[in-house]
Every structure is written in C-alpha cells, then in structure tokens.
Amino acid sequence: MGTKQRIAEIQQAVLKLVRSPDYSPLKPKAIARRLQLSPDDSALIKKAVKKLVNAGLVAFGSGHRVRAATAETAASSKPKADFITGMFRRRASGNGIVRPDADFAESFPFDEIHIPAEWSGDASSGDRVRVRLVKRRGSRGRRYGQIVEIVERQTSQFVGTYFEQDGMGFVRVDGNVFAEPIYVGDPGAKNARPDDKVVIDMLRFPNHFRDGEAVIVEVLGPIGKPGVDTRTIMRQFDLPERFPEDVLEDARRQAEAFDESIPPDRLDLTGQTIITIDPVDARDFDDAISLEQDENGFWRLGVHIADVAHFVKPNSPLDREAQKRSTSVYLPGRVIPM
Structure with missing residues (x-):
C-alpha cells in the first residue's frame, strides 16, 4: 500500500474518532495511541492531521490538541487574499518574521512578513502559522501582519x-x-x-x-x-537514538536474502584491486578506490560507492527510516548513523 493511500485511511480514522460523541481533544501522538496505530503509521499521523486542518475538517485547539472544526474554523481555512500561511521565526527582541509558503510566491511580492511581539500570539519558532496582513507599512516598505492561527506546531x-x-x-x-x-x-x-x-x-x-x-x-x-x-x-534536535524493531527486522531479512552472484545487468569489477581507506574499526565501508594504468600509460582513478539502494525496497521500513536519517550525525564520542 502506498504512503498517500495510507495517509488517506488514517485521515478517515481520525475524522471518525474526532466526530465521535465521547471524544475529548487529544494531541496527534495521543490520537495515534488511541487508534492503536503501528509505529510506521504513527509516523504519518502529523501529515494526516495537517491535511485535515488545511481542508477545514478539524482544527487545533488549546495545547495543540485536535478538535472537530466548527463552521467558523472551516471558513477560516479557505485561502483569502489578505491571509498568508508560512513559517514563523521569533527574534530575541520578541518580534518575529514569517516567510510565506511557496504557494504564495506569485501572488505575494514580499519575502517575509514582520510580526510585532504583541501580534505574535503564542507562536514559537518553527511553527507554521496563518497571518492576517495589515495595512501598516514600516520603513523600507516592510509588510506587517498578525498571527491568527497556529496551523502546525514544529514541536511541543x-x-x-x-x-x-x-x-x-x-x-x-x-x-x-x-x-x-x-x-x-x-x-x-x-x-x-x-x-x-x-x-x-x-x-x-x-x-x-x-x-x-x-x-x-x-x-x-x-x-x-x-x-x-x-x-x-x-x-x-529530535535525533533518533535507536532503530525501530521493524527496521532492524527488515535489515536482517535483507541480509539473509543477499545473493553474492552478479547478475548480467551489473558491471563485474571483482577482478580489480579495490581498497577502502577506512580504519580497521570502521563500521560503514561505504566507499572505496581503485587505480589502474591503461594501454596509453594514463592512470584511471576509480571511486566505488556502496549500492545501498539495492537492499532498500521502496516504502519498506528501511526506506522510511532512511528518509528520516538523511545523513550521519557525529557527536563527541558517538555517531548516529544515517
């Protein structure tokens, strides 16, 4: 099942829960637990809720808890010329700026909207917010606005x-x-x-x-x-500490199924001398080099990169985890691998 289809199914489950008579507003993570979603599906809950908010079907209430949309919140979710959504950044002074979403690039000629502290509400840096533009103009043609809604919290x-x-x-x-x-x-x-x-x-x-x-x-x-x-x-920075068990299990299955034979559509370089330059205690042998002289006396330097994608099937637990870990993070005395 594709990710988009699964998000759509999660959206329906969230709507059914939120509209049930005994529902009390919950945060997205709590909704995932209430719906008994798997770890993979729990990772999609924010996207599902965000789509529902943008569609005006649910809304964020106090404490970033999800509630059913009222007629007023549903209407407010429809785009209007004097409203912009974007990413908020607060400065040390308490004032902030909002950089508009790409959707507004053509219709809105400003790179940023200035938000005075008293108009910033309870927005935090990194939040995606909805801004009402005001007529007030500052020096150098600055455009000002007032935050009227937190569309999505970056974190709590x-x-x-x-x-x-x-x-x-x-x-x-x-x-x-x-x-x-x-x-x-x-x-x-x-x-x-x-x-x-x-x-x-x-x-x-x-x-x-x-x-x-x-x-x-x-x-x-x-x-x-x-x-x-x-x-x-x-x-x-919300860095992952451990690999989820389903990811480890997927890696074990791929390792057990590995076939060392070389299919016809792959270039066989096993006859060459190819070396890594990693220390003996390295864990990731992901690249290597070779050097050979051709018939004209020129030297050819080969750079060989591990074909990790060969082991990672699209939409598999390994694939989803790889998207979260785009790079290794090196910390004092510790490495969080990609």
Whole structure:
C-alpha cells in the first residue's frame, strides 16, 4: 500500500474518532495511541492531521490538541487574499518574521512578513502559522501582519536548564525560543535539581500577555557531566537514538536474502584491486578506490560507492527510516548513523 493511500485511511480514522460523541481533544501522538496505530503509521499521523486542518475538517485547539472544526474554523481555512500561511521565526527582541509558503510566491511580492511581539500570539519558532496582513507599512516598505492561527506546531518539547525561584520551578529554554523562563510547577519535579538540563513538554505556550507553563518529562543530568551535552543535542534536535524493531527486522531479512552472484545487468569489477581507506574499526565501508594504468600509460582513478539502494525496497521500513536519517550525525564520542 502506498504512503498517500495510507495517509488517506488514517485521515478517515481520525475524522471518525474526532466526530465521535465521547471524544475529548487529544494531541496527534495521543490520537495515534488511541487508534492503536503501528509505529510506521504513527509516523504519518502529523501529515494526516495537517491535511485535515488545511481542508477545514478539524482544527487545533488549546495545547495543540485536535478538535472537530466548527463552521467558523472551516471558513477560516479557505485561502483569502489578505491571509498568508508560512513559517514563523521569533527574534530575541520578541518580534518575529514569517516567510510565506511557496504557494504564495506569485501572488505575494514580499519575502517575509514582520510580526510585532504583541501580534505574535503564542507562536514559537518553527511553527507554521496563518497571518492576517495589515495595512501598516514600516520603513523600507516592510509588510506587517498578525498571527491568527497556529496551523502546525514544529514541536511541543524543548530542552533547557532547570532552576528554582520563590519556591517554584522554572526552565530557561536553550536558544532564543522564549524570552522568559517557563514555569514547571513545584520544585524538584522529576527529581530535577538546579542547573540540571531537562526536557519539557509545553502545556501552554507563552505569548506577549501570558507566561508559559510546561511539565518536565525527562532529566538529562547536571550541566558539565560527561554525556549530558550529547543527550541535550539529541533531544533538542529530535535525533533518533535507536532503530525501530521493524527496521532492524527488515535489515536482517535483507541480509539473509543477499545473493553474492552478479547478475548480467551489473558491471563485474571483482577482478580489480579495490581498497577502502577506512580504519580497521570502521563500521560503514561505504566507499572505496581503485587505480589502474591503461594501454596509453594514463592512470584511471576509480571511486566505488556502496549500492545501498539495492537492499532498500521502496516504502519498506528501511526506506522510511532512511528518509528520516538523511545523513550521519557525529557527536563527541558517538555517531548516529544515517
């Protein structure tokens, strides 16, 4: 079954759930668990929900929870000339910009829309938002707008440093994502200690008029402790820590089925001397070189690249995982392979 067809089936399942009388708004991941989706299908839930939102069939409510669309939200999903959707980036000052989606490239002559802090709502950097254009023009012809809807959250989890103040727990999120610390409840939640690096899940995103609130979901450890920086980077950029079991099983099946014979449509170079330049403890022998002299005395340097695609069938667990891991990530003392 193709990915598009499966997304369409998931959309129908989500619609049926959201429109059921006993449904309470849930986040996409919680919907995937409620529908008992497989790990592969769970990876498609965001795309399915996004399509439903764009079609005006469902909407995001408080806490990025999915709810049934009302007549008002359905109407607001229809494109209008004075509304633009795009990616939001917040600056350290609290103001931000929105870069319009490619769909608006021809009809909208500006590369970015300037969003004053008081008009940014609870949008966070990386969120896809819907902007109402305003008549206000700034210096150098800048175009301004006001965020009226969060179309899709980039994430609800952030990494930061835990501290306590006035008998309450707070987390200062890394980078310039939020101007103010985020309240995380009573001191010592999840046994967190001051100066620990932690992962939080947002319950309420902050805006220009209201502080944010979150819960600690993981304590990574004290600042400076070996390994904590690496785990911090992995959580901050949502890097995969392990291969899913279905991917490992697919790899085992492909290894067991491997046939060393060379079919007629492949070039047989097994008679040449081809060497790798990897150290003895390397795990990925993915390229090699050869050198030979032709009859005219010229040297031919050959570069040989592993044909990984030979083992990866389209839409297989290996294929889907490969799309998520487009490159290897090298961290101190650790490599997250592609």
